[in-house]
Amino acid sequence: MKKNILIVGASGSIGHEFTKHYDLERNVEKIFALSRRNKDFDSKKIHPVIFDYNKDETFEDLIDALNNQPINTIIIATGLLHNKDVSPEKSVNNISVLGLNQLFHVNVFGPMLLIKKLLPLIKQSTLVKIIFLTARVGSITDNKLGGWYSYRSSKAALNMMIRTLSIELQRIKKENIVIGMHPGTVDSNLSKPFLKNVNHQILSPKESVAHMVKVIHRIKPEDSGNCFDIKGNVIDP
Template sequence: MEALVIGASRGIGLAFIRQYLGMIHCQRVYGTYRHLSAELKLLQTQYPERLVLLPVDVTKEDQIIQAIATLKGQAQRLDEVIYCVGLLHQQTLQPEKSLRHIHPENLLTYFQINAIGAVLWAKHLAPLLRHGDRAVFAAISAKVGSIEDNRLGGWYGYRASKAALNMFLKNIAIEWKRTMSQAIVVALHPGTTDTELSQPFQKNVPPEKLFTPERTANQLRLVLDRLTDQDSGQFLSWDGTPLPW
């Protein structure tokens, strides 16, 4: 197996990197980063032959193209791709509680990172997944991106960008079913995971429902391992149950 983790520096992406490195049948894992974390750098020194790191800003298509060109120089194929890049807040951006908090530039940032980056990777990765064997393209989505399940409102940009991600993935699944029927495309809800993304919003989360990144990666691994081509185009929770769109 050869795998690619997009957004590997921290959180769920870093946990997936560790997971793949612990799998005997995973010959090589590729990881992308915008800012190289100390943890990811250490793993590269520990696994210099099995871990290949690529600097990429997912909002820049030219950087995605360049990274895939480098990847193609080392890999004949990919068996699993996990898009783990996500944005909920940063210094100048907080999830909106009301319409009055909406700023167009913030909405564009949410969509570029949470949705558009994933579909650009799919656009350029298709040749590496078109090899006749089972291939998985999964993206970390969020239950709050479900339109049907939205009962609280708020978080306009984050919710809408995750809903857009889900639609992109559904479209990709339909197109690839015609051209590469062995490919499986899914959106995954990881549950509330103890990462920088969720930390400001953990106060009301029961301890048993706050997962470590390692637990999240392990739970999602069970979901990924059970996938068949009949699951392509699905939106699945961390325990494998389907979620409403």
């Protein structure tokens, strides 16, 4: 049976690679590619949809834009670590309301409000896989370096949302799956300013997506609620 895929952040480095990957899969009928900017894709299978966490009207128009069709796989590939106004904090002295608000809005509030809006379509589907891109630094037990207060905290909050959503959706259908995926350290706009300090493997977006797709394909309902790395290992909470 052919499936419909929804990718949020399709204009970003990783989201774009997810979109290209699923375009080549024969059992995919439609790909709804959500992004803040209109991006042209040379494929009849891909349907671009303008969507922005900061604009309420894009939430309201979303179901119509998706033609009320059931969705089988949702990949939320959005995330914020820094921009012109905020940077990862080295000390508690660097924490600001602006930084906390922006990172929690993009990394937690926006994705969860999106799932709330998509709930009618999720309930229509035979089963659903929902994949949130998270980060290993959201693990409380793995935090050995400190710093990056807003980003770490927003990803930890997202991981709790993932676990809680997984419980609710399996009450609707026990086959539903909700997981977090750590994409590894990827050469992308999000991580580029910090790559010079990295002493482990840096992946291209294409390499990262290839690893993640393998994990996504083999996860089972009993895996729901967990966060995984690109090797398929569960990341400690």
